[in-house]
Amino acid sequence: MNDRVLRVQDLAVDFKVREGGLLRPATQILKAVNGVSFDLQAGETLAVVGESGCGKSTLARALLALIKPSRGRVLWMGEDLNKLDVEDLRKKRQDLQIVFQDPLAALNPRMTVRDIIAEPLWTFFPKIARVQVDERVRGVMKMVGLLPNQVNRYPHEFSAGQCQRIGIARALVLNPKLVICDEPVSALDVSIQAQIINLLKDLQKKLNLSLVFIAHDMSVVRHIADRVMVMYLGRAMEISCRDNLYKKPLHPYSSALIKAVPVPDPRLARADADTGLTGDMPSPLDPPDGCVFHGRCPYVVKRCQLEVPALRRMENGDWVACHRAEELDLTIASVNKP
Ligand SMILES: Nc1ncnc2c1ncn2[C@@H]1O[C@H](COP(=O)(O)OP(=O)(O)OP(=O)(O)O)[C@@H](O)[C@H]1O
Ligand code: SF4
Ligand SMILES: [Mg+2]
Structure with a gap:
């Protein structure tokens, strides 16, 4: 049975950006998301990873129909969100x-x-x-590991990790089918990050949620x-099953991101620690011709x-999206033993 819930087809989001001086302002087009396509199944987690400014949050907003795409479609349960009244x-x-x-700023x-x-x-x-409201609120508080007797407290009385649990409870209170997590752990300490990720994983299984989990670090996701989409300059470079990606990525940019993950023990330095990734991502106002990653x-x-x-x-x-995917062998070498 096909249990696809979300279908994204050739999605593009352009922003008009005003450049130039006061007398002669010029409008330029910034291609924040450019031709992204993917499907999402019920109960599946798709991670979206890429450097700052590659278009992850813009994609999230377009998936929720909070901004209108310049091109393409977002089909939720077969219906084009942008065609609904x-x-x-x-x-x-x-x-x-x-x-x-x-989490704190969001509450x-x-x-x-x-x-x-x-x-x-x-x-x-x-x-x-x-x-009914009280019953539901207490139910979701328990679900996310908060004590229902804390219901009358204010956000500042909670830790950052607890505030993120409140944010998750709020997201779950309507019994949604898809939750988009836009860097939900980036502002948290490493030890708390693991707790929140485990919580989301448990909730997803229990509720058969579909998740889009955004991060800029390969280690977090x-x-x-289940699958990872690697984005660069508004485009999807690779969409692969998690295990395939971390063993043998298909795209040189995915490989560079995986190799850039720090190894906690310096004695276990990676054999292939040189990521080969130099320079910064080009401006989306002036993307390179050809493959956007070629520079x-x-x-x-x-x-x-x-x-x-x-x-x-x-x-x-x-x-x-690489001309040379078949001929390149980007297998990730395992870390050196001390
Ligand atoms: N409302 C807007 N108007 C103009 N440009 C925008 C707007 N929102 C985002 N951008 C630009 O679109 C590009 C993508 O931004 P976006 O916030 O989606 O990136 P991101 O991958 O989420 O980055 P980060 O990891 O820093 O959160 C950036 O160049 C950003 O400056
Ligand atoms: S298409 Fe060329 S420049 Fe782009 S990732 Fe592949 S090999 Fe590199
Ligand atoms: Mg963002």
Whole structure:
């Protein structure tokens, strides 16, 4: 049975950016997301990874129909979100929730935890009985590891990790089918990061949630992702099953990101620690011709500067946008033993 919940087809988001002086302002087009396509199944976690500014949050906002795409479609349960009228889109939004990066900033400091978590319920069901709201709020608080007797406290009375649990409880209160987590652990200490990732993993299994988990570090998503999409300058460079990706990535940029993950014990330095990745990501206002990664790719050939590589499916079902994917062997060497 096909249990695909989300289908994204050739999605592009352009921003108009004003450049130049006061007298002669010029409008330029910034291609924040450029031709991204993927599917998501029920109960699947797709991680989206890439450097700062590659378009991850813009993609998240476009998936939730918070911004209109310049091109392409976002199909939720077969329906194009951008073709729905306001009321139908509002109903669909019940299924689609988001968890933000900075937990404390995302919570209204003047509201109690109860009101923060209950707010989406009041918005969607204005006539809902108070007793039902209380029951649901206490239920989701327990689900995310918060004590229901803390319901009348304010966000500043909680740690950053607990605030993120409140954010997750709020996202779950409407029983959504898809939760987009936009760097949900980036602002947290490493020890807390693992707790939140494990929590999300458990909740996903229990509730059969689909997750889009955004991060800029390959190590963060390793334990939660079923598949990983690697983004660069608004484009998908690779979409691969987690185990394939970490053993033998198909794209030179994925390989560089994996090799850039620090090894905690210096005695276990990677045999292939030199990532070959130099320089910064170019400006999305002036993307390079051909393969957008060609200026930083150690495997670049003439064709890469001329032709944009299409995202194409390989024999094993993974996807890659690289002209040389078949001939390159990017197997990740295991770390040296001391
Ligand atoms: N509203 C906007 N107007 C103009 N440009 C924007 C807007 N929002 C984002 N951008 C630009 O679009 C590009 C992608 O931004 P986005 O926030 O999606 O990246 P990101 O991958 O989430 O980065 P980070 O890891 O830093 O969160 C960036 O160049 C950013 O400056
Ligand atoms: S298409 Fe060329 S430049 Fe781009 S990643 Fe592949 S080898 Fe490198
Ligand atoms: Mg972002």
